[in-house]
Amino acid sequence: MITAVQKPFEEISEMVKGSQNLLILGCGSCVTVCMAGGEKEVGILASILRLANKEKGVSMEIVEDTIERQCDREFFDDVKEKIERADAVLSMACGVGVQFCSEIFSRQIVLPALNTRFYGATEQQGVWTERCAGCGDCVLAKFGGICPVARCSKSLLNGPCGGSQDGKCEVDPENIDCGWQLIYDRLKSLNLLSRLEENEPVKDWSSGRDGGPGKIVREDMLL
Amino acid sequence: MSELKAGTNLERVLQAGHFAITAELGPPKSADVDVIKTKAAYLKGIVDAVNITDNQTAIVRMSSIAAGVLALKEGLEPVIQITCRDRNRIAIQSDVLGAYALGLKNILCLTGDHQVFGNHSTSKNVFDMDSIQLIQALKNMRDEKVFICGDEIKNSKKAPVVEPRIFIGGAANPFGDPFEFRVIRLAKKVNAGVDFIQTQCIYDMERFEKWMKQVRERGLHKKVKILAGLTPLKSVGMAKYMRDNVAGLTVPDYYLERLSKVEDKAAEGIKICVEQIKRLREIEGVAGIHLMAIEWERRVPEIVEAAGLLPRP
Structure with a gap:
């Protein structure tokens, strides 16, 4: 699989600054398996961001969703409206997914929440290592x-x-x-x-x- | 005597069967030419050739070819080190042509230390080739007169072939793991066409002798000239550093004990080094020594003298 890790929260927070209506979009494939950008991680990141915004008095509507894959066109159909309604999409896919989302919705700002690392395997629970x-x-x-x-x-x-x-x-x-x-x-x-x-x-x-x-x-x- | 491949002093000394001595000269971490002049003055007439390191431990220094030309002007015969870390096959072959054109005819082929150890650890590495492939490339340039791509080494269709005639060196680490594979890797370098080998610095003489036995069993000592690497110990601290921080190096406790017992650590370190040279001369298949006196070039003359290796042929 393509492995990835979440960017530091401060970097993400800085990236999405100014957004009023943010969609955090997860990916159900590789990054779900390596626990970096699946449905669960979307939920956690959204909660942390909401909490941080509340503390700072920032108003930002945050919508969450996760699609099967962000590297195939067809899966974006289900979230088309949500993407178009948002003023920014924080994609939790690998670098491929982020770019593909941005290509399909070319008027939309798509931001990466992850740092894509390598093609790797799950060596043990919580440990991924490069193979290819x-x-x-x-x-x-x-x-x-x-x-x-x-x-x-x-x-x-x-x-x-x-x-x-x-x-x-x-x-x-x-x-x-x-x-x-x-x-x-x-x-x-x-x-x-x-x-x-x-x-x-x-x-x-x-x-x-x-x-x-x-x-x-x-x-x-x-x- | 068989025909010389490159005709360098180092090649002549080794071919004639003399016990060869090479040393090392680290180029400055600046554009200061005087550093080279000063170091060269210590080594001139004392050793047969001097390795000019190529950004060793991935720390930026004056280029080995530039420093090599400066050393040549000072009367030394340089051995240019080329690593595969910073340049691809295009740049390396270009540098080989350039080095040869400038009169630098000994080249030591190395893979190169990983950049993580140096002062630009965030840089990108190249490793387009490895040291064995580099040896093969130099051999083909010299003997087949072709580049890696197969093109002949000439400026145009009608122009003459002018190939770089290089005396090709390689390194061997008898102390890395897996131990049994170390001699196989040397055999691969011999197959690739290496003419001489300089080893990693030796402190564990027993392990080195064990490795040399494997070398002789394969008859490799008859196909390649092996120079045993030595680095004189300056202090107990240095001995511990080498033992604890350099992969593959073991410094036996009895050397540490000897150093800690005496007042003049440097003199004792040199004494140990001279004893090692005498022991190495007795080992069948050791054709010489490579003295890597790190930032200690000034002490090389007394080591060579005490070992009874002066004057040089």
């Missing part, structure tokens, strides 16, 4: 199913560097596992260590972000 960098040319088959691009701090294809210690990455030993130690251990357990003796050539980065903004066109799916 979206490089557009998947190398997982070569590395025992562990991605060096996303999970090595330097994206080394011929790792590990000298900063691997006790299975941890020197960049942040408390929070980051050395991706290359993981690759080494996995290939060792699969009896495939010899694979790591092969020199991995320079990568073609053009299929990812370095090739410019991405676009997928499926001729067979076009209407």
Whole structure:
């Protein structure tokens, strides 16, 4: 999923300052799973904002809603009127959802309530970690199913560097596992260590972000 | 003697089978040329080549190529360090052409310290390639006379091929994890075409010897010249810092004890370093030493002298 975290409340509060009629719009997909921008988080943020406004004597009507996904046009139909009635939309979707909402309602001010982080997995309740960098040319088959691009701090294809210690990455030993130690251990357990003796050539980065903004066109799916 | 690849002094010394000595010169954190002149004066005639670091620990310093040219003017033979942190394959290949054109013919290929350790920790990193891919790129530029993209190294269709003839270096850390993989990674550098290796600084001699045994078992010492890295300890504080803050480094307690017992810590640190050199010379496959006397270049001459390594060939 795409993971995200809520922006600091002070930043959100500053962003929505001046709005008289604010819609806080949640997203029912990734950010609901990572507990950053789903229905529940919309409710909490709305309550905190109302409380803060009351204390400051600010008058702001706050409407709450959450749609299935903010990265698909069809789901916006249900909230079209609410969006158009508001003088600002505080979207609790990832960066994709915020932009898509703003594209569809081009006269509307759409503000981000979250900081979008990475493609990750729920490692345990309350912990999400990055797994994929979206490089557009998947190398997982070569590395025992562990991605060096996303999970090595330097994206080394011929790792590990000298900063691997006790299975941890020197960049942040408390929070980051050395991706290359993981690759080494996995290939060792699969009896495939010899694979790591092969020199991995320079990568073609053009299929990812370095090739410019991405676009997928499926001729067979076009209407 | 086999044909020289780049014809540098370092290459000649190693090829002739002399026990080589390289040192390190950190460029200034300013545009102060005198810093280079002062450091160069300590090292001239004492060592065979001098590494010019490339924004080491991700702290902005004068560029390694610029400082290398200045060191060359002072009579040193530089080894230009190039890291993959700050430049992509376009910039690096361009710099290799430039360095060679300016007379800098030894290049050490490094991945580079992560920027989080430096003074611009909010910057973006590059890591378009890693150190092994960089070694391969320099080898192909020199021997196949092509860029990474496959184009020939010439200015136009009819122009002559003028390739950079570089003596290619790499680093090895015998102390990082996973230990068993360290020698495999060295083998990959050898496969990529590295000519010489400088190791991370060594304090744990037993572990280094264990690593060298693995190196010999694979016959790698016959394919690449290995220079053992040493950093003389200036104080107990420094020894503890190296032990506690540098990933992969262990400083055995007996060195700490020796330092804490004496009045003149610096002299004891140098004594330890000289003892290490003598022990390293006995290890089969160690072709020389790389002295990283961090901001202590002035003490290098006495270390080299005490180790009985003067005059230089």
